[in-house]
Amino acid sequence: MKMDLEGVYMKELAINYETETAYFKGMLPNVRLKSMFGHFAVFSSGCVCIRFCNGEVFFRIDPVNYKKFSKYTCDQTLHHNKGSSLYNYYKLNVPYDSDIALRIASAEIQVYLELSENDQVQSLSSLPNVTRKHIRVLKSVDITDVDCLMKLGTEKVLEMIRSKVPKTAIMAYALVLEGAIEGVHSSVVNESRKRKLERHCSNWVS
Secondary structure (H helix, E strand, O other): OHHHHHHHHHHHHHHHOHHHHHHHHOOOOOEEEEOOOOEEHHHHHOOOEEEEEEEEEEEEOHHHHHHHHHEEEEEEEEEOOOOOOOEEEEEEEOOOHHHHHHHHHHHHHHHHHHHHHHHOOOHHHHHHOOOHHHHHHHHOOOOOOHHHHHOOOOHHHHHHHHHHHHHHHHHHHHHHHHHHHOOOHHOOHHHHHHHHHHHHHHHHOO
């Protein structure tokens, strides 16, 4: 029941943020809305640049850019819940859909892309749904980065980890992996894919 309620909650949040996301899709490259720590974030070209949290909008501002844009930021910040001291998310004292807000988001994306050129390996922890528990299981079968996970796909990864996971949990892992690969919360995985994964897992749990 808890998972059902969570799924309803996440779908309602996604609907609430449709307007904001539609705006950013028109203004930023390769935009996707993904679940992130119980709320949602706008990813553009792989970079999380905007967070929606409790009805508020927060912009991620890299230390490189903070001095450039500090006059637009409010005191209220949203810290990455994994304790990162490198990136904070700031409220802005300008409308979220203003030109300066887009400039800030675009500057963040540029920093991200520059850093990515120097470090092509993307961490598993950057994916939606994936927790330390899932990362430990994936690493036990030598899946250590996003590129490896994406190349294998959900079904192949499930076959590799099924001896490491309780039978009763294998479907939950299937949804976590599928959501991570597709960039969505596990509760909103496409229904046809969900049914296919259920059939795939049924032989292991019967």
